Amino acid sequence: MKAILFESPCEAEKLYIGEAPLPELKEKEILVKVKAFAVNRADTLQRIGKYPAPTGASQILGLEFAGIVENPGQSKLWKKGDKVFGLVSGGAYAEYVAIHEEMAVVLPKNLSFVEAAAIPEVFLTAWQALCWLAVVRENETALIHTGGSGVGTAAIQICKELNVLPIITASKEKHDTCESLGAKLCIDYKTQSFSEEVKRFTSGKGVNTIIDFLGASYFEDNISSLSIEGRLVILAFMGGAKVNNVNLANLLFKRISIHVSSLRSRSLDYQIKLNKDFFSWGLSRFKSTQLLPVVYEVLDWKNTGKAHKIMEENANTGKIVLEVS
Structure with missing residues (x-):
């Protein structure tokens, strides 16, 4: 063949x-x-x-x-x-x-x-992250990084169907597509601080779940953006795999859970x-x-x-x- x-x-x-x-x-x-x-x-x-x-x-x-x-x-x-x-x-x-x-x-x-x-790959990955790892619940809020990606566009739609409010980060030119799929807030990661925008949008409470592909470069702002008992799901390390000088007290204070997973190796x-x-x-x-x-x-x-x-x-x-x- x-x-x-x-x-x-x-x-x-x-x-x-x-x-x-x-x-x-x-x-x-x-x-x-x-x-x-x-x-x-x-x-x-x-x-x-x-x-x-x-x-x-x-x-x-x-x-x-x-x-x-x-x-x-x-x-x-x-x-x-x-x-x-x-x-x-x-x-x-x-x-x-x-x-x-x-x-x-x-x-x-x-x-x-x-x-x-x-x-298959993107919807199964998004489903695993949202429903098997983060275990999102109705009326919660989820921040989806790289919202214009395949997994991102799938995750937005799954959130919408589950009555979970999706927030995304993506470059400006991808916002219209993300909004059409159900994103309630689109953040331009090139010009805006997503942690500040999340705090503003959630009145300081933070989001319940974050789906992340960047890893190290977003870690500190991800922790800052999570609510009490928030869940961080890391699916890739496009921004690096090593995080320096992590203050574990921030995780303890918020009772944050972190999941790192892949699907292909399962x-x-x-x-x-x-x-x-x-x-x-x-x-x-x-x-x-x-x-x-x-x-x-x-x-x-x-x-x-x-x-x-x-x-x-x-x-x-x-x-x-x-x-x-």
Whole structure:
């Protein structure tokens, strides 16, 4: 089969379409002909050698896709020709991908392959952060950093559906999209202090939950922005991983809990449970358009390098999706 290949570490321009072995199906896996896949930050980091694939995962890039079942293997859940989308630990940048039968999700009739490919990684990550780690509650307030990102746009919508008030940080040009999805306050991180804006908006109480991707560079202001018994969920360290001179008294005084997590390295059993939990709640909402995949740009997969550059420049609002031609 054809796949997007690279020799790590490399620049985005070095990604190319080459030949790769067809995936060998493991127990309870099905083979899917990929019609579209989406780009994630993890892909760009893996390409430059900073985020290796988990043990046993495909070395081919790609965590989310949509396509048509080519070989259902021994599965009784799927048949050849079924339209599905889903999350994998790697291998989606290819003509064919293997996925566990319980990680595949039926494609709603109102969604295209492109739209469906933009759903799994970001919505599952947002659901894990908000509902499994922070355990948000109705009428609470959540601050979502990088609100214009794929996970950010998903988190805004989930908050809205759960009656949690979303506040976001993003560059000014991404505010309109975030507001249209349900953000109640948009903070321009380039020109405004988010901690000051949060205090003003919440009358000094702070937010109940923060979803963060920056890590060290935002840590002090995040703690300042949290309410009593607030929850900080850190999903990445784009602003550094080492925090110096931390005053733990601030955490104790507010009884703050901190969660640091990733999804890709989680066990298959964990991912299956998360997948079922989210889509039992969310799939009907995609069908009714209460939830929407946010697609920034669609490219042919021969332009995967361009897609990586767009993400690395933080130019996208929502997802970048590649069609397999």
